[in-house]
Amino acid sequence: MNFVDGDLYERTIETPAGRIDIIAETFVHGRQLELRDIAVYPSGAGRLAVSPSELLTWARFAVAEIAEQGFEELRVTGTRLSGARPGRRVDLVIRLRREQP
Secondary structure, three states: OOOOEEEEEEEEEEEEEEEEEEEEEEEOOOOOEEEEEEEEEEOOOOOOOHHHHHHHHHHHHHHHHHHHHHOOOEEEEEEEEEEOOOOEEEEEEOOOOOOOO
């Protein structure tokens, strides 16, 4: 996948609890990719109980995919709408490339 400034990032992942959709706006800032206003929600109606480890599986895949495109940082922003502490803002920066010794 090529990440283009202003495009949408869209993924669907399968979990034992059901399908999860992920969508965010992409913004390219040099070597940083920002997934802005990320939304993670169950496909269709209803609620799913998805474990953190299942979401980490997607996160590892996404980080590898983004790093392969040459990005050095990933920034993920959004607002938690449900679950624990709804309304909490998320602003996470992940370094994708380690400094070489």
